[in-house]
Amino acid sequence: MKTRKVTFLIVFFITSQLFAYQLPKKIFKKVHKELVKTFENTDLQLISVTIPADINTLLGKKIGPSNLFTIVADKTIFGYAYVDKAPSKTDEFDYLILLDKELIVLKTKVLIYREDYGGEIGSSRWLKQFIGKSSKDQLKYKNNIMAISGATISALSMTKAVNRFLSDVGILHKNNIL
Template sequence: MHLKNKRTLLFITAFTFLLLAFNSPQLPEKLQKKVNAAISYAYGTESFKLSGITSDVIPPKDYVFKIKTDDTVTGYAYVGQANSMKNVFDYVVFINKDLSIKKTKVLIYREDHGRQIGAQRWLKQFIGLSINKKPVYGENVDAISGATISAKSMTIAVKNVLKTIQKLNNKKLL
């Protein structure tokens, strides 16, 4: 390979790396609309900005965003997927600045059975949990008859969200 070709290849590689490193994570459009609506409802405002957080501690296919109102961090949104019986469902967990859970919401559920986990009556069990008080299915999180797999999966997902938030906080990324 000629020197000119090596330089060109090096430039393209470096430019691509920079684009990936500074590019904020992007949700699919349908999911982004649901997240925006959930943020508006949870925080009582239509005026907010999302700023993506990237780190190797965030699992693939999961997203973490700072929620800002008037250039002040209001909280964080963690968007992920969890397993249901035959498919996956999308959820969001809103985290307060003190790293406790403000609210959880199932955004897209793709099964005919187990939809009960999307009920706010069940999801409110997660409010207030934090890195110091994690969810445990059957102890501080109630079981749901007919939605056992999804309920366990959501509980594990929230526990993992809190672990990831703790790691991001330890890395001073929050």
């Protein structure tokens, strides 16, 4: 058991050092925690996905190696992680989308919410609506995604962000990047 803890700490330290330049430390810790919880594996690594410029121009939002990652352990792909920001009423919030190998949403998580109101979008009850969605789905706020009273702007923003990302995932898959 002690060996497993030491191995975890070594892998965590090396991984955090390798990717510290891409994700802020506070965000990286939260992402890593969600990876371990979701995939039940402490040996996971994030490998940046680089998207060629010609493909990136096709996307709804430019995606760089600092926010799209392949989740790997022992040369096995577990899935993909996407970290980005979305606008709230007067600021932005950081969020995470985890996909499985088949590019289906496993989890969404609001990592940091910076406003006094609207933080309800971080509830797992609301966020679980996105689980199981893929690039084939079209998400519509107040239609197939529940509205939240008092968090209208943030909830709409999160819905648009997930929808745009899933659309981009379809393009990336079609071009053999994911």
